[in-house]
Amino acid sequence: xxxxxxxxxxxxxxxxxxxxxxxxxxxxxxxxxxxxxxxxxxxxxxxxxxxxxxxxxxxxxxxxxxxxxxxxxxxxxxxxxxxxxxxxxxxxxxxxxxxxxxxxxxxxxxxxxxxxxxxxxxxxxxxxxxxxxxxxxxxxxxxxxxxxx
Amino acid sequence: xxxxxxxxxxxxxxxxxxxxxxxxxxxxxxxxxxxxxxxxxxxxxxxxxxxxxxxxxxxxxxxxxxxxxxxxxxxxxxxxxxxxxxxxxxxxxxxxxxxxxxxxxxxxxxxxxxxxxxxxxxxxxxxxxxxxxxxxxxxxxxxxxxxxx
DNA sequence: CGCAATTATCTGTATATACATCCAATGTCC
DNA sequence: GGACATTGGATGTATATACAGATAATTGCG
Numbered sequence: 495x496x497x498x499x500x501x502x503x504x505x506x507x508x509x510x511x512x513x514x515x516x517x518x519x520x521x522x523x524x525x526x527x528x529x530x531x532x533x534x535x536x537x538x539x540x541x542x543x544x545x546x547x548x549x550x551x552x553x554x555x556x557x558x559x560x561x562x563x564x565x566x567x568x569x570x571x572x573x574x575x576x577x578x579x580x581x582x583x584x585x586x587x588x589x590x591x592x593x594x595x596x597x598x599x600x601x602x603x604x605x606x607x608x609x610x611x612x613x614x615x616x617x618x619x620x621x622x623x624x625x626x627x628x629x630x631x632x633x634x635x636x637x638x639x640x641x642x643x
Numbered sequence: 644x645x646x647x648x649x650x651x652x653x654x655x656x657x658x659x660x661x662x663x664x665x666x667x668x669x670x671x672x673x674x675x676x677x678x679x680x681x682x683x684x685x686x687x688x689x690x691x692x693x694x695x696x697x698x699x700x701x702x703x704x705x706x707x708x709x710x711x712x713x714x715x716x717x718x719x720x721x722x723x724x725x726x727x728x729x730x731x732x733x734x735x736x737x738x739x740x741x742x743x744x745x746x747x748x749x750x751x752x753x754x755x756x757x758x759x760x761x762x763x764x765x766x767x768x769x770x771x772x773x774x775x776x777x778x779x780x781x782x783x784x785x786x787x788x789x790x791x792x
Numbered sequence: 793c794g795c796a797a798t799t800a801t802c803t804g805t806a807t808a809t810a811c812a813t814c815c816a817a818t819g820t821c822c
Numbered sequence: 823g824g825a826c827a828t829t830g831g832a833t834g835t836a837t838a839t840a841c842a843g844a845t846a847a848t849t850g851c852g
Contacts, residue, residue, distance in 0.1 A: 505688070507763075509763060510763075512779065515786055516785055519709055535657075536663070536837080537837090545649070561667060563800075564840060565839050567801070568838070590800060614656075614657060620792055621784070625784050625785060633665050639771070640665060674840085713811080714808070737816085795850100797851100799847080802843105803843085804841105807839080809839095810836090817830080822825095
């Protein structure tokens with residue numbers, strides 16, 4: 495016996511809106527706690543993706559971050575300006591450009607890492623252990639399906 | 644007997660990063676499906692918040708959307724330019740500015756509403772009924788705790 | 793080989809996001 | 823009633839995000 499919902503009420507159930515609201519708040523928390531290291535969570539994620547193994551092309555890194563490649567190009571700019579990453583052409587395929595951390599970039603990740611851990615703990619405490627686990631699990635499930643569609 | 648994780652592996656478990664990835668993908672899907680109505684999901688959410696009841700001040704609407712008030716000021720700009728919303732000073736408290744939908748703004752919501760519903764269904768189908776419910780529930784729980792902290 | 797199609801990336805443009813800071817209006821307290 | 827604090831909002835600046843369209847390099851095919 496569900497009564498007819500008004501548009502405003504119905505739209506309050508928007509999955510996208512809920513995701514966006516939660517992401518804004520959580521991003522604020524991480525950004526605040528990472529600030530002493532001079533990076534945002536967006537930048538930290540990007541840099542951290544480069545910590546392991548081989549250099550990545552723009553496309554590969556964009557895929558890893560689930561962003562549009564054009565977004566990544568823009569996001570690299572401030573990191574290049576601060577010399578935390580460097581880019582060179584791939585000699586095998588000169589369309590591709592390979593991104594890698596500079597020593598300063600690597601150092602940024604190392605410096606920010608414990609702050610990131612604190613933010614992670616802070617959010618987990620705020621949400622509670624079990625809700626955090628539930629949220630993370632739900633996101634992992636969802637991402638898997640979202641990414642190849 | 645958990646082995647020591649490398650920074651890159653550890654950071655892959657970042658709650659914020661997972662939220663951001665999922666939000667980017669889901670936003671892309673909604674935006675794509677709302678495009679024929681000429682609004683993004685961010686704009687649609689904003690307009691929909693104004694559908695019900697009384698006019699809202701910048702602060703009230705920002706709180707409802709879980710954004711920074713300065714962000715809202717910026718987001719209102721394109722909607723003002725397109726005359727989907729209008730703003731007037733609150734005579735009770737002349738610091739406050741009251742936002743309301745214009746008829747054109749109201750019409751935008753009406754036009755976009757069925758497209759929004761299709762996007763909502765599309766994502767629910769992609770994720771599956773039960774995972775969608777789990778994700779939404781996890782987000783609601785989390786938002787409650789995030790908002791007053 | 794040579795040209796068409798595809799791919800990788802960048803640029804132009806527009807919107808979204810938020811911090812620091814500033815201005816104007818209101819509230820408070822003596 | 824006037825000085826000071828507080829509050830609501832806007833602006834300056836910087837980053838994040840992505841679509842359309844442009845460009846350059848590679849691939850595929852006759």
